[in-house]
Amino acid sequence: MRNDSAGRRITRIGLTAIVLIAVTLVFVLLDLAWAGTRILSLGEVWSALMGDGTWANDIIVNHRNAPRIIAAIVIGAGLAVTGCVMQAVFRNPLATPYILGLSSGASLGSAFAIMLVPASMMALAQPVLAFAMCLLTTFLVYTVSRSGGTMVRTETLVLAGVAISSLFSAVVSFLTYVAPSDKMQNIVFWTMGSLGGVGYEELTVVLPIVIIGIVLMLTQCRNLNAMMIGDSHAMDLGVDVRKVRIALLIVSSFVVAACVAFVGTIGFVGLVIPHILRMVMGPDNRLIMPMSVIGGAAFLLISDWVAHIVAPYYGVLPIGVVTALVGGPFFIYLLCRRKREVGW
Amino acid sequence: MVTSPLEVRELGYDYDGRSILDSVTWDLRKGEILGVLGPNGCGKTTMLRNLNRNLSPKRGCVVLAGTDLEDMAKRDIARHIAAVPQSNEIRFAFTVREMVAMGRMPFQEAFRGNSSEDERIIDEAMELTGITHMSDRLINTMSGGERQRVIIARALTQQPEILLMDEPTLHLDINMQFEVLDLVSKLSRDRGLTVVIVSHDLPMVARYCDRIILIHDRTVWAEGKPEDVLTPENMRTVFNIDARFELDDRGQRTVRLYGACPRE
Numbered sequence: 001m002r003n004d005s006a007g008r009r010i011t012r013i014g015l016t017a018i019v020l021i022a023v024t025l026v027f028v029l030l031d032l033a034w035a036g037t038r039i040l041s042l043g044e045v046w047s048a049l050m051g052d053g054t055w056a057n058d059i060i061v062n063h064r065n066a067p068r069i070i071a072a073i074v075i076g077a078g079l080a081v082t083g084c085v086m087q088a089v090f091r092n093p094l095a096t097p098y099i100l101g102l103s104s105g106a107s108l109g110s111a112f113a114i115m116l117v118p119a120s121m122m123a124l125a126q127p128v129l130a131f132a133m134c135l136l137t138t139f140l141v142y143t144v145s146r147s148g149g150t151m152v153r154t155e156t157l158v159l160a161g162v163a164i165s166s167l168f169s170a171v172v173s174f175l176t177y178v179a180p181s182d183k184m185q186n187i188v189f190w191t192m193g194s195l196g197g198v199g200y201e202e203l204t205v206v207l208p209i210v211i212i213g214i215v216l217m218l219t220q221c222r223n224l225n226a227m228m229i230g231d232s233h234a235m236d237l238g239v240d241v242r243k244v245r246i247a248l249l250i251v252s253s254f255v256v257a258a259c260v261a262f263v264g265t266i267g268f269v270g271l272v273i274p275h276i277l278r279m280v281m282g283p284d285n286r287l288i289m290p291m292s293v294i295g296g297a298a299f300l301l302i303s304d305w306v307a308h309i310v311a312p313y314y315g316v317l318p319i320g321v322v323t324a325l326v327g328g329p330f331f332i333y334l335l336c337r338r339k340r341e342v343g344w
Numbered sequence: 345m346v347t348s349p350l351e352v353r354e355l356g357y358d359y360d361g362r363s364i365l366d367s368v369t370w371d372l373r374k375g376e377i378l379g380v381l382g383p384n385g386c387g388k389t390t391m392l393r394n395l396n397r398n399l400s401p402k403r404g405c406v407v408l409a410g411t412d413l414e415d416m417a418k419r420d421i422a423r424h425i426a427a428v429p430q431s432n433e434i435r436f437a438f439t440v441r442e443m444v445a446m447g448r449m450p451f452q453e454a455f456r457g458n459s460s461e462d463e464r465i466i467d468e469a470m471e472l473t474g475i476t477h478m479s480d481r482l483i484n485t486m487s488g489g490e491r492q493r494v495i496i497a498r499a500l501t502q503q504p505e506i507l508l509m510d511e512p513t514l515h516l517d518i519n520m521q522f523e524v525l526d527l528v529s530k531l532s533r534d535r536g537l538t539v540v541i542v543s544h545d546l547p548m549v550a551r552y553c554d555r556i557i558l559i560h561d562r563t564v565w566a567e568g569k570p571e572d573v574l575t576p577e578n579m580r581t582v583f584n585i586d587a588r589f590e591l592d593d594r595g596q597r598t599v600r601l602y603g604a605c606p607r608e
Contacts (some may be wrong), residue, residue, distance in 0.1 A: 091435075219454040226446055228436050232429050235398045237502075238422025238450035283436040 013281050013291075020294040024073070027301035031069050034308045035060045063199070071198040071206065072300040072319075075259045076269055078210040080296025082252045082259075083270025084289050085217050088224040089245055090154050097256045097270040099158060100141045100249070101165030102134045103191075106260045108168045109133030110190045111175045114183050126190075127202070127261040134257035138249065140164055154245075193266035193320030195304060202262045213255035214293060220244060221285040228283065268323040269296050272331045279334055302326060349374050349409055349538055350395065350425075350506055356403030357390050364390050366562045368404070372506070375536040377529065379543060379553030379570075383583055386559045388542040389430070392508050395540065396425040422450035426499035427508040431492050431515045437482045443494050444470055447501030462501075469500040473527065488515030496524065500531075507531075509541045513548055521545075525552045546599040550574055550589060558582055570597055580605055 032049075033040040040048075040057060047053040048061035082097035090099060098104075109129035117125040144160040145152045176187050198206075223244050226234035231241050260266070273295045277288050300319070303326055307317040348371035355368040364387040372378060382388045393399040394406055397413045406413045413421060426447070434443075447469070448462045458466070470476045473493045478486075483494060492515065499507055507528070513521040529552055531537040543549050549556060549570070556573040558566040560582040566573045574589040579599075586602040 222446075222449055222452070222454065225438070226449060229434055229438075229443075229446075230429075230432065232393070232398055235418065236396060236422065236427040236429060236499075237446055238417075238419035240418040283438055284442060 009281070013287060016277075016280055017291065017294065020291070020298050024294060024298045024301060027298065027305050028069055028073075030305050031072070031301060031308070032061055032065045034065060034305075036311070067199050067203055068195045068304065069301065070203055071195050071263065072304045073297040074203075074207055074210050075195075075263060075266065076296035076298070076300030077293040078214060078255045078259045078296070079266065079270040080273035080292035080299070081214050081217055081289055082255050084274040084285060084292050085220070085224065085248055085252055086270070087274055088228045088285060089248055090158060091228060091230075092154075092158065093275070094271075095158075096267070097252065097259075098165075098265065098267075100161035100253070101137050101168065102253065102256045103260065103265040103267070104165040104168035104172065105133040105137030106130040106257065106265060107172045107187075107191050110264070111172050111187045114186045114190070115175055115179060127205075131257045131261040134260065135253055137164060137168070138253040142249070152242075189318060190264040191320075192318030193260075193264040193323075194316075194318050195263050195300075196316065198262055206258050206262060209258035210255050213251050213258070216251050217248065217255075218289055220248060221289050224285045224289075225283075228285070264318075264320065266300070266320045266323055268320075268327045269299055272327050273299055276331065276334055299323070299327065347410060348372055351407040352391075352395070352404070353407065354404035355391065355394060355401050355406065357387070357394060357399065358402050359390075363562060365394075365559075366403075368559075368563055370557055370564055370567060372538055372540065373555070374538055375532060376554045377532050377539045377541065377552060379541050379549035379556045380559060381543065381546065381549055381556055381573075381582075382559035384544065387562065388544075388559055389510055391559065392427075392510055392540065392542045395506075395508055396421050396427055398427070419450050422502060424504060425506045425508060426502040426504035428492070428495050428499050428510065428512060430510045431488050431495070434483050434491065437484050439479065440475060440481050440483060440486075440494050441466065441470070441479045443483050444475075444497045444501055447498040450502060465501050465503065469497040472500060472531075473497040474523075489517055489520045492516060492520075492524065496527070505538060507537055507539045509539065511543055511545075512541060513543065513545055521548065528552070546574065546579075546583075546587065546601065550597045550599045574599055 029042070029045065032045050033042070040061070044053060044057055045061055048057040053061065079097050083095070086095040086097060086099050087093060089095075109132060110126050113122060113126040113129045141157060141160045141164055142152070144164065145156040172187065172191075176184050179187060223234065223239045226237045226239050227241060227244070234241050273292055274288060277291050277295055281287050281291070300323070303319050303322040306326055307319050307322045310317060350372040352368055352370050355365055356363065357365040368391060380388050380391065390399065394401050397406070397418065400414065408416065408421065408424060445458060445462070445466050448458060448465065452462070467476075470479065473496050475490070475493050475497055478490065483491060486494070492512065509528070512524055516524060525548060528539055532539055541549065541553060553570060555568065556570050557564055558573050558578060565582060566578050571589050576586070576588055579585055579587045584605050586605050588600050588602070590598060590600055592598050
C-alpha cells in the first residue's frame, strides 16, 4: 500500500519537474525572440546565438534579451527559494523574502540615490545604495528585536520588520511626494521592478551571490523541515535552531539584496511559488526548495513574456506588476480547488 | 563503580530574573525509569529541557557520560538523548513515515537520503509503536494520541540511550496511556533504555517508575523509590492533597487519591 502511493507521489513530482523545465525552456525561447515590433523566427534566434546573425539581431538576442532572461531565471529562483526559507523559519504562510522589511529598505536606498546622487553616478550609486540598505534593514530589525532580552523570538522579528518597513515606506512616500516629477517617476517605477536594465556586468555581481546563497540554503532543507514542526522538536533532533536561523537570515538577506539591487522589488514570486509547490507535492523542503529554483525561474520568464507581449498597447510593463497580475488569479484558482490539506 | 549516563549538578534556571530551579542535583542510573513529579509550574518541564540542552543552564551543569552538554554539538547530543515533547498541534502535512524518519536526522549528512539501515530502523520503530498501518496518513489530520505515538516512534529511530518524555499520557485515551507506558517499560527492560518521565499523574508514575524525584520549592524535595517518596506528608506538602501510596489488590503500585487537603 505504501509503495503504491509512494510510487504515485514520485510520478507526480517527476511530472511537475518535467513540466516546469519544459515551460522554462519554451519561455526562454519566446523571450529570446522578442524584438519589439516583431518576433524573430527560431532560425534567426539560433544564428544570432551562434554568432552569425545580423548585426541588429545580435544586439537584440545577445545583448538585450539574453541578460534579461538570465536575470529572470536567477532572480526568480533566488526569490522563490528565499520565500520557502522564510515561510519555514517563521512558520508563517504570509512570509515572503521581504518579511523583515527588506523591500522598503531597498526602495529607500534607491530613492536616496535618485534624489541625492548626480545623474552621472546613478548607474553605480542606485544598486549599491539599494543593496546596502537591504543589509542595513536586516541588521536594524535584528538589533531592535534583540534589545528586549537575550532570546530573539521569530514573532518579535516579524513585528520589528513590519515596524521598520512602515517607517522606511513613509520616508519613501515623503521623498516621492517632494520629488520633481521625473525623479518621482523613477522612484515609483523602481518599486514596481524591471528586468530591462540588466546587462552582463550587472549579472557578474548578481549571479555569484544568488547562486552561492541558493546552494547554502539548499543544505538546510532537512533542518527546515524540523523547524517547521516546531523549534523544540528541531532542537530535540539536534538542530542548533538559533544558529541555523541567524545564518539563514543573513544568507537570505544577501540573496534578496542582490536580487533587488539592479531590478527593483519584484513581489509575489517568493510568496506564491512555494505555496503552489506545497499544494502539489506536500511540505517536504527537500523537494520544495529545489523545485522552487525551477518554479521561480519559470514564473519570472512567463511574467517577462507577458510584460513584453502587451508592449504594443502599454509599453513594456514593470515585471512586478505582471507577477501579481499573472500569479494572483492562478493562486486563487489553486486555493479554491486544492485537494491535499497542506496545513495552511 | 559504573558512571551515571546523565548527571545534573547544581542546576539553576531563571526566566527574566525569576528563579525557577536552584541547586538541583541528581543522577540517572542506567536502564531505570525515573519519574519527575511536581505541581504545575514547579519547573519540571524546564528541568527536562535542560537535559538535552534545549535550554542551557544558568547555573551548574548537565553531564552526559562524563562530558558537559555545553561542550557538545546539539547534533551529538541528539545521537544519545531523544525527547518526546508535550503533544502539540502540527500544521504541516508530513506523512507519518516522513515524521518518523526525521529521527534519523542527527545521523545524516546534507543531501543524503535514508540508507537501507535507516529504513530498517524506521520500520522497526513503527512496528514497535504499532503505527505501521498509518504510514501514509498525514500528521496534521491525526488525533493527539496518534500523534504522540508517531513522536515516540521518531524518538526511537534516534536509537537513544536516554529518552526524555514530557507528560507522555496527557492527551491519550486511558487504554493508550497504559499501552505507551507498557512500551516504555518493555524497552527499558529489554534494551536497557534509560527513561525520564515528567508527569503530574501520580498513580501512573507510582506504577511505572523505578525511582521518583519530587520537585518542590525550586529544588529536589525528595528522591527515592516510589514507596519512600510518595508519603502522605510529602504529597500533602507538595501537592496539597490527601493521598496514600499503596499496592492494589493485584499487587501493583498505585497512589490512592482521597482529595484535596482541607484549607487551614
